[in-house]
Amino acid sequence: MSVRKAAMILYRCCWLAFVALVLVDVFADSLVPFGLVFVPAAAAILIGFLVGRRSREDLAKDRPAVEVGPPVTGRWIALNSxxxxxxxxxxxxxxxxYAIDIVAEPEEGSRPPFRxxxxxxxxxxxxPAFDAPLVAVADGTVVHVSDGQRDHLSRNSGPALAYLMAVEALVRDMAGARRIVGNHIVLDIGDGAYAAYAHVRRGSLQVKAGDTVREGQxxxxxxxxxxxxxxxxxxxxxxxxxxxxxxxxxFTWRGIGVPANGSAFTAEGAVSPG
Structure with a gap:
């Protein structure tokens, strides 16, 4: 097991310890001093955060951007770029x-606004992004696919976004990467590079692990x-x-580059059904 993998496991265990100790403090006999529970809980989560953060900061330094095709077609807007x-x-x-989020907006204003x-x-x-096709950004091999998680309602209002950030995200992070990225696909595109697609629609997978795919499929x-x-x-x-x-x-998308936050771009090209 790698050091980074062990650190991530420790990080999650410390989060679970924190939650467990806080629950003990809430439901234990009132004679139990608050500090006897909260102080070690806080120490556990701090240690886990620092160890996990350190393991995550080891970037693939000095590696040039890999040029690939865009993962979608049509008009989209970049977020978190x-x-x-x-x-x-x-x-x-x-x-x-270097991850990026993109939302579909076929025409300006066609995407529901935040409320x-x-x-x-x-x-x-x-x-409009829902059910849009996701295409292979390069020739490659499917390494991993995950399906079965539900497509929940949007969180694009003040109360829903607060719930997502304060409660849901914390629970998902404790549960691990699978619950963060949801249904997903990982492609081996060669030269030690892997492409990941997250938040995939349940039941929409058209490939399985081991399949060879072509760009645009x-x-x-x-x-x-x-x-x-x-x-x-x-x-x-x-x-x-x-x-x-x-x-x-x-990464850089062929013909597009890396779109900045809030910028619209149009991805063109043939789409193969596979």
Whole structure:
């Protein structure tokens, strides 16, 4: 087992210890001093955070950007882009250093806007990204696929987003990478680079582990599984197929580059049904 893998396991164990000790404090006899429970709980989570953070900061340094095709077709908007900051999602964990999120907007204003209060949540069919085809960014081999997690309602309102950030994300992080990325696909595209697609729609997989794919081939459909605020594509390149130990690799999309936050781009090209 690698040091990074062990550190991630320790990180999650410390989170579980923190939750367990806080529950003890809440439900234990009132004669138990608060500090006897909370202090070791806080120490456990601090140690886990520091160890986990250190393991995540080991980037695939000095590696040039890998040029691949875009993972979608049509008009999309970039969010959480590595063109604006690295790590793009605020963490190096799960190989996300150079990850990008994109949302479909076929026409300006066709994507439901964020609401302060109401509606609290929307069905996935309201978002043009939902069920959009995800295509192979290069010729490669399917290393791993994961399916079965539900496509939950959107979290694109004030109350729903607060719930996502304060409660749901914490629980998912304790459960591990699978619950963060939801249904996903990992491709081996050669030269030590792996492409990952997250938040895939349940039941939409058109490939399985071991399959050989061609660039432009449809792999699955965009969904809203995992730690996701709305149907969107989370894409990243990394140096290992295991999200717990992977380090991010910079990418550039052929003909597009790396779109900045809020910028619209159109991905063109033939799509093969496979």
């Amino acid at each position: 590595p063109a604006d900051k690295v790590p793009s999602h605020g963490t190096h964990g799960y190989g996300q250093s 302060r209060l109401w509606p609290v949540a929307r069905p996935n069919r309201d978002f 449809v792999l699955a459909r965009c969904g809203n599984s995992g730690n996701s605020s709305e149907p969107h594509v989370h894409f990243q390149l990394m140096d290992h197929p295991d999200l717990d130990v992977a380090r991010g690799i910079p």
